[in-house]
Amino acid sequence: MPYDPSAFPPFAVTVDLVVLTVRKHALCALVVRRGEPPYQGRWALPGGFVRAEEDLETAAARELTEETGLRSQHPEGQPTEAHLEQLATYGAPQRDPRMRVVSVAHLVLAPDLPAPTPGGDARSVRWAPVDSLFDGSDGADGREAEQAPLAFDHDRILRDGVERARSKIEYSSLATAFCPPEFTVGELRRVYEAVWGVALDPRNFHRKVTGTPGFLVPTGGTTTRQGGRPAQLFRAGGATLLNPPMLRPEV
Amino acid sequence: MPYDPSAFPPFAVTVDLVVLTVRKHALCALVVRRGEPPYQGRWALPGGFVRAEEDLETAAARELTEETGLRSQHPEGQPTEAHLEQLATYGAPQRDPRMRVVSVAHLVLAPDLPAPTPGGDARSVRWAPVDSLFDGSDGADGREAEQAPLAFDHDRILRDGVERARSKIEYSSLATAFCPPEFTVGELRRVYEAVWGVALDPRNFHRKVTGTPGFLVPTGGTTTRQGGRPAQLFRAGGATLLNPPMLRPEV
DNA sequence: CCTGTTTATCGTCAGGGAGACGACTATGAT
């Protein structure tokens, strides 16, 4: 039957955020501790209601700023501080025991923040290695601190977000969103290694990224902040698509 | 602020469907004519409200069956008749002039149906070449019948769905969803050609798809339904990912 | 029956990109 706009089931619409960064050579996600039931005391993805006159992406950007101080929009021609994109929408009837909630999840890729969690109203916010958050803790060495699973269906949302990030850096220049404005080839390589959880050959990686037109633009400067021989500094080039892509090693 | 489940702005949640198929060597989408305002008389994507106790994917599958008779689920171990996946969610505040509607768009890839539009309650349903539907009609020869743009933001949804399909058949075996259960290499190639709008070399295409383990499984039969020399029949193999991918030709 | 047309399928060859890895360079630490 066609639309009958006066008779529709009411839904609440929220945005949830999968905010990823690379810290200490590990892919980490932002989680907040819930202060009230349901799932009181459990960790959850940050999120909140979409306001009555607010676009979905605007709501996601607002929540991001509230939780981290990061801006995904350029306020006054400022460069974007983080990449934000829609991930997927989750609306199983019983995913929230209180009411029918449809959550539009968004994925944020952010550089490693100097201040862990500036601003924000949440009492407990932390970066957690994603491996330690997954249900069944497929953490690397099995020595994961036993951790309660994420609230709601956030385990699935986080998995989907991590998989999106892992696949998207294959064929786009999005990995630069994890880096500061200026970075070295080695720093970019360590981002790939952390996100994919593999080791990459520094020489082949260097050849690939510097040989792809538009991916990296040298700034002229160098740095030794990683130790060793000084490395060239680069900025992200205009190219967004990597062609041919850089595929993850098998197995 | 944390959840206050009693005070939330009310939303209507709908599913919209981008149903694609390949007919006569052209990528076509299913559109329905709107019988009431707003956008009365204009073509739109099929869709409808999500019911109070219904999952999003269930709602999409239900709408699909109502409009086309296709099933995306296996009722009794039956093979899936069409591929269904979530596409993206559209929720701009004024996208529907009557009220705040958030639409979870889904993408359906279906084989060419013998009966154009069986079943269903919509008075006017048709398959339209996607090029003829796009606003600004970037139709091939510019001789497109002047056509009113799709209702609501369905032009954008359709574009996103088509782009998803175009990119996804690069690295997955999803193109087989456009084919009948048994098909030839040539038929599969014509699917790629129609979706991408390019001509592919039959010999290289044959080598690629038959050389990718798990992509195609020969059934033993042959057919001459395309004329010419008899061609082997294949079924889709278990492999879902194509590695390495088959990239669209440049330009 | 022979010929042209159509579609399918196999083969060959050259070029590009990626993995494996050697070699050299430029820093700081001991």
Place this chain on the structure above:
DNA sequence: ATCATAGTCGTCTCCCTGACGATAAACAGG
């Protein structure tokens, strides 16, 4: 000075791809 650490340039081989020749098996029409 020596070592450890990173970065950068080369080389070699293999595999994949694009371009394209050649053959095979059907049908249509004379």
